[in-house]
Amino acid sequence: VNHAAATGTGTGVLGDTKTLNTDSYSGGYYLRDITKPMYSTGGKIETYTANYGTALPGTLLTDADNVWTDRAAVDAHYYAGKTYDFYYNKLGRNSFDNRGATLKSTVHYSRNYNNAFWNGTQMVYGDGDGSQFTSLSGALDVVAHEITHAVTERTAGLVYENQPGALNESFSDVLGNLVENKNDPKWLLGEDVTTPGIAGDALRSMSNPNEYGQPGHMNEYQNLPNTREGDWGGVHINSGIPNKAFYNFVTTPGITKDNAGKIWYRALTQYLTSYSQFIDARNATIQAATDLFGANSLEATAVANAWASVGVG
Ligand SMILES: CCC(=O)Oc1c(C)cccc1C(=O)O
Numbered sequence: 511v512n513h514a515a516a517t518g519t520g521t522g523v524l525g526d527t528k529t530l531n532t533d534s535y536s537g538g539y540y541l542r543d544i545t546k547p548m549y550s551t552g553g554k555i556e557t558y559t560a561n562y563g564t565a566l567p568g569t570l571l572t573d574a575d576n577v578w579t580d581r582a583a584v585d586a587h588y589y590a591g592k593t594y595d596f597y598y599n600k601l602g603r604n605s606f607d608n609r610g611a612t613l614k615s616t617v618h619y620s621r622n623y624n625n626a627f628w629n630g631t632q633m634v635y636g637d638g639d640g641s642q643f644t645s646l647s648g649a650l651d652v653v654a655h656e657i658t659h660a661v662t663e664r665t666a667g668l669v670y671e672n673q674p675g676a677l678n679e680s681f682s683d684v685l686g687n688l689v690e691n692k693n694d695p696k697w698l699l700g701e702d703v704t705t706p707g708i709a710g711d712a713l714r715s716m717s718n719p720n721e722y723g724q725p726g727h728m729n730e731y732q733n734l735p736n737t738r739e740g741d742w743g744g745v746h747i748n749s750g751i752p753n754k755a756f757y758n759f760v761t762t763p764g765i766t767k768d769n770a771g772k773i774w775y776r777a778l779t780q781y782l783t784s785y786s787q788f789i790d791a792r793n794a795t796i797q798a799a800t801d802l803f804g805a806n807s808l809e810a811t812a813v814a815n816a817w818a819s820v821g822v823g
């Protein structure tokens with residue numbers, strides 16, 4: 511029997527019910543989405559389990575009755591689909607390579623693993639230790655953050671150290687929140703999966719980076735060693751500065767999330783390169799705003815002001 515798109519249902523990490531795009535093939539259901547434009551060139555969204563080991567990609571998930579109970583897998587699959595849709599519909603990008611590459615995710619990676627990452631080929635999600643995190647695929651901003659690492663790798667190629675690395679992190683936080691598109695005035699990251707025992711906290715805050723130990727201005731830039739212990743020069747620390755710049759921009763009256771996303775995406779994919787510094791991101795986002803809205807537009811002016819407000823430019 512050939513592949514046939516099917517619609518299943520599943521329970522997500524937070525206990526919610528979701529409708530899933532699955533593939534009914536050779537008598538079973540596979541956690542494989544073959545409904546997207548990427549399928550015209552063979553691209554799919556596939557979700558695997560590492561079964562608490564570290565061999566990747568692990569085993570493609572199957573189910574007998576198309577009712578899915580692996581909560582981490584349900585959300586990894588569903589949120590990868592949402593992220594694909596955002597990039598395709600809002601930014602005109604066909605998967606992370608812009609050529610419809612298959613989006614592969616693996617859940618249940620290792621044990622008590624408080625981490626999620628893009629490994630150059632696929633997304634990988636731990637289940638957390640139940641205290642610091644619950645299953646990390648349970649948050650759309652996290653999933654979109656990881657997939658944006660892939661986009662950045664294929665476009666600007668911002669190296670994961672010092673200022674380019676902090677920009678790499680920031681673009682993933684920015685797109686992560688734009689894809690999540692929640693009514694979250696604080697522009698938090700990871701709020702749905704951090705500390706399941708504590709309400710209202712998050713991994714990072716774009717509106718107030720200081721709340722989670724990040725600088726929100728160049729005056730507070732942290733010169734950390736370019737080592738694992740130093741977070742490669744503080745890529746998850748100093749990202750607070752470009753994050754705050756984006757927050758100041760997107761909350762400027764008259765600026766829409768859609769237009770802010772187009773400007774940041776155009777800067778990332780058309781102007782930034784491997785060793786771009788914060789000042790280069792300032793210039794690239796001003797240029798992108800100028801390209802899209804004009805030199806004297808509200809957008810171009812607000813971008814310059816936003817970077818100036820965090821001490822860049
Ligand atoms: C918002 C998603 C995120 O930051 O994921 C990470 C976690 C949870 C730990 C270590 C690294 C990352 C990352 O993707 O940078």
Ligand SMILES: [Zn+2]
Nearest residue numbers: 655659679682
């Ligand atoms: Zn990241």
